[in-house]
Amino acid sequence: MRTVLTVLRKDLLLELRGLETLPAMVLFAIVTFVIFHFGLNRDTIDGQLAAGVLTVTLLFAAMLGINRLFVAEREQGGFDAFLLAPVDRSALLVAKATALFLFLVVLEVIAVPAFGLLLLGPSLGPVLPGLIAVLALGDVALAVIGTLVSAIAVQTRARDLIGPIIGLPLLLPALIGMARGTGPLLVAHASGSPPGKWVAILALYDLVFALLSYAVFDFLLED
């Protein structure tokens, strides 16, 4: 647990001082909303279309963070240092997934209001609790699978290419859950609670991939 906190603190401090990843993710998301405005030629969107635009944008913005997640470890010998230290290897998975989860939360704290301002027709206020629940469950899936995929891709020669092509199909069920879960929330006069089926599927997906990642992650560090 202390190892997790140490690595997490290092990652957050690095991001806070260097500001390498998060600003890029936020900017990317906002530019993508503008692109959707012109691409769809619509001033406001709602319902399933809005949910799709929001979740796809978040997914691609997350891919940026996923690609960068282990780059510092690889380039500056962090992997070797971690392997030399007498600590549990799974701690790196937990720390990195938590860091990515926090990045995604910060991204959404900025990007979701921006989406409400720029594109969304109905108001966000009444559905906010439901939206937060679905997005948080989706973020867990993005963080866990993203960490696993990033750890695989960072050791390949074409890591910027391998990461997305493996990550996107693996994240598709999570995207379906997020898009279908938020869809009913973004219509005018929505009831405010997300569809239970999709919350359950997202939670199941999170759980299975958390266990699976925990089981296989050690093998990605052995050298």
Add this chain to the structure above:
Amino acid sequence: LTTYGRGLRGLSLAAAATITAALALTFFYAPLDANQGFIQKIFYIHVPLAITALCGFVFGGVLGAMYLRTGDRKWDIRSYVAIHMALIFGIGTLLTGTIWAKASWGHWWVWSDPTLTSFLIVMLLFATYQPLRFSIEDPERQSRYASVFAVVAGAFVPLNFIAVRAAQGYVHPRVLTLTGGNLPGSMRLTFLVALVGIVLLYATLWKYEMAAKSTRMQVRALRRALLGEDAVRPLKRSAAPS
């Protein structure tokens, strides 16, 4: 030393015989479908291909897990061949599936069908298996990472089907259900023979490929021992384990 060639002839003959029997049953024994007519007969090749491909992906994941447990490279080679063959069967599934969709629904591709869609997603995921292997140079790391991928992707297969099925209605002809299905006896018999035939074909091809690979490796080792290191050209970089 494992001899993959043992029993290969018998297995090949059994596969050929069963597939011939399945084709004969398909064309001369199974009745025409009342709604779809002749085109429904593609079902006897499409569904067995799909089932075999999906089981092949999961089989590759199990073999990958065996590699991670033991560290013995033969398991990685087995896993690679299993996924390679399943990919080929999967392409066959997609081709026969679109032909059937065009004939029975009038479109080459139908998004509203969860089985077709989830199969496509699984194929897209496994299509990255070979690029992943190819972009890792160190052979030991290639095996390890590919096995991790195989395990994760193998577990993804059933999960993906749950998620996509929940997202859409039931359009796909549900011929095999847990409650026993609604196939008449003659169709069921034909289908089962075809399924056994395709599974035998998969097993035969898997064994052939394993036999070829292990023979090639043994020849290389023998040449190196007899003629010296210089006589054997170094291997080119490859996605396949060797």
